[in-house]
Amino acid sequence: MGELEALDLLLGLALVALAWRLLAAPDLFEGIVLFVTFGLLLSFAWVRLGAPDVALAEAAIGAGLTGALLLDARGAMPGASVEGPARLRWPVAVLAAATGGVLVAAVLTLPAAPAGLEGAVAARLEESGVAHPVTAVLLNFRGYDTLLELGVLWLAWLAVAAAGPRPDPRPELRPDLRAEAPTGPVLAALVSQLVPLLILVGAYLLWAGAHAPGGAFQAGAILAGGGVLLRLSGVPLPEAARAAPVVGLGFALFLGVGLAQAAAGRRFLELLPAQAHDLLVLVEVAATVSIAAVLAALFAGRRSVS
Amino acid sequence: MTLATWYALVGALLAALGLHGAVVRRHLLRKVLALNLAASGVFLLLVAPGARGPTTDPVPQAMVITGIVVAVSASALAIWLARRLHAETGRAALPDAEDDRA
Amino acid sequence: MPEPVVVAVTAPLALALAASLLGGRRGRWPGLLAAAAVVAAVALLTRDVVAHGPVRHQVGGWGAPLGIDLFVDGLALLFLWLSAGVGAAATVYATAYFHDDEAAGAFWPAWLTLWGGLQAVFVTADLFNAYVGLELLGLAAVALVALGGGRAIGAATRYLLVSMLGSLLYLLGVALLYAAHGTLDLSRLAAAAGEDGLERAALAAMLAGLLFKTAIVPLHAWLPPAHADAPGPASAVLSALVVKATLYLALRLWTALPGLATAGWLVGALGAAAVLWGGLHALRAPRLKLLVAYSTVGQLGYVLLAFPLLPSSAAVAGAAYQALAHGVAKAALFLAASTVLRAAGGDRLDDLRGLGHRLPVTAVAFGLAGASIVGLPPSGGFVAKWLLLTAAVRAGAWWVVLVIALGGLLAAAYVLRVVGRSLAPAHAGAPPLKAPRRLEWTALALALASVALGLVAAWPLALLEGLAP
Structure with a gap:
């Protein structure tokens, strides 16, 4: 595939930042709108990865329909968008950080040569x-x-x-x-x-x-x-x-x-x-x-x- | 760093963020949001390593399209259950423990 | 004719579509047809495997790694028989269980789809295909729980969220394994995989996801309400079969890929916690179906106790036989408990007095299946626990022996809670109870089978011994 460009760095960082932001958004409506934005940005990432089929599916189904379903449900559940105190926040944060760390380490050990089935x-x-x-x-x-x-x-x-x-x-x-x-x-x-x-x-x-x-x-x-x-x-x-x-x-x-x-x-x-x-x-x-x-x-x- | 490694790393972070959110968030629709983020992370981890060569491996691309459809099916069911729960109890979150109810 | 392995998966799926078209209680006809087809297909498959060794079927004719292979050996057959037997009994039970067209119309397509998904997981050799099978099975299971209505909606929601989370963890591991080895076929992975960090991370994620979906302590809280609040036949298949699909995959992964062998004690410790925790909660449960559901949490723990003892053949046999014996006995218990719930309008333990006179067949079924859960000879549960004990003693794992003994005592205590009340005289003026005969006798048939599994254990064990890789 193509070379890593500044665009990719920006896109990746934007995806992670959006994910963080939409999970923390105090207003559920804002969270869902950010989720749709996230899906559209992710479609660009799929195109960059040479996977336009996935990009189409992501934009139409992932961002589009899931977003529409969530927005619709939010409208049908009035007065319930208040988030209570997060539970088990720290133990789970430690576990999630450990998972993320292990995954990052695993990705970095992948050999440079692809092992797939394209051939x-x-x-x-x-x-x-x-x-x-x-x-x-x-x-x-x-x-x-x-x-x-x-x-x-x-x-x-x-x-x-x-x-x-x-x-x-x-x-x-x-x-x-x-x-x-x-x-x-x-x-x-x-x-x-x-x-x-x-x-x-x-x-x-x-x-x-x-x-x-x-x-x-x-x-x-x-x-x-x-x-x-x-x-x-x-x-x-x-x-x-x-x-x-x-x-x-x-x-x-x-x-x-x-x-x-x-x-x-x-x-x-x-x-x-x-x-x-x-x-x-x-x-x-x-x-x-x-x-x-x-x-x-x-x-x-x-x-x-x- | 290559394109493949970079997006795989982004996927790893998204997966961890999403899994965390799915557990700690209480509002059911937020849990669905978080699970969808985690799924996107896992999908990136599936496809990105296949972009190490000159073309992108089509097999994980097909798997991810399958995964996206599975995810929207499961999300739709979860959202529908959340709506029913809200309609019946007025709450949008699950109670903490309901193990030993009579 | 399609090959038996294909029929075993596709017959329930095709008939699920038929049941959905027919609608209402008419879905029972495709249901009974599916039961006949599945039992026949598994019998033919067994004949083939005994005659020629493990069966491999290349779907689409492509062959792994490009295509998806199905693979059936002795271990898969044991789980296929569990699914065929319990599924057929639950199908017969369900034909007499649902009164109204709406509930029946929702039950039949969902149950038959669940059955097909279950069979798909037991016969697949492909890790991603297993994921799709698990999702099919998982969504169908959630749909069945939601049928309970009211309180069951919360339980179904929790079940679905846990199931989605578990699936994602599993898929995370699949992604890493594919990135490293370029194949999803388990036997090819077994040949290629080593024990480096990536391998371990992948296995740990997959195993965590699978155990999450199996309701292993401390990730078990979703199971008791989901299994207890579902309609009768659904409770039976959820507790006897659905949790076995993920357990089967965990067992397969663990025996094929060596990466985590050193962490077996950790899985065993979770199993020990489950045995004790499930047993203690079953002792305190106020309702019969909840008691039976907590018993599942404990009994699944026994299977995990085998993990630190793998790959010894006694441990494989013990784990598989425990899965089989528990499945048959637990289905009998849930069917019996659901008959009580339906006949008496409630299943509070205190209202069970005199059950022995008021619903004798059901009470006997509960007692016999309970004996297998406790592990009394000559039941199937006894053989399973005996195999596990043998493996533990050979490995010098005395803590496993201790946990098995304590778990047996706890199980005896909670089964006696029920049996003791059934034998006590009924409250004065307690009305006589009536239940359709088909409900009572299907539970009894399964209970008898759970005892018989102890008497004919040599045959399934030979299947396992001779054919396990």
């Missing part, structure tokens, strides 16, 4: 059905991880949206659960401009993922961002976005593709090179739809269900 990935990239190495690892070489991860995402939706409690006491009476939106002309205009753009960007990322940075997760997150905007502006999400068939689609399809290979006498998830491209495109489209639906539904949370 192995490059050697078999052609058999994977996609031309972009990160997408090849994500969907094929380590597709099994991604399959289980789609399961995690589906399960989070299940727990939040479906695995409801015996209904919350009269949700319609609770202001925090009402799907009420701060609609105004500016927001409405913004949404009507932004949502089509987000859909275009999402579609582009999905398409680009096969040969350039991008892919299902980033595209799904962008589409989910459109869903979040729609919700914020008071447009109800279509029922289908919350229905089980849509949110489970990516997980189900990938699992089905994997088992079909095993049923045909190959290993689980072993795709024939000739079919790999088409099957992976199918899986990616399904995954994008699921990811967008799950992430948007996670944001909408229980409000949309009640």
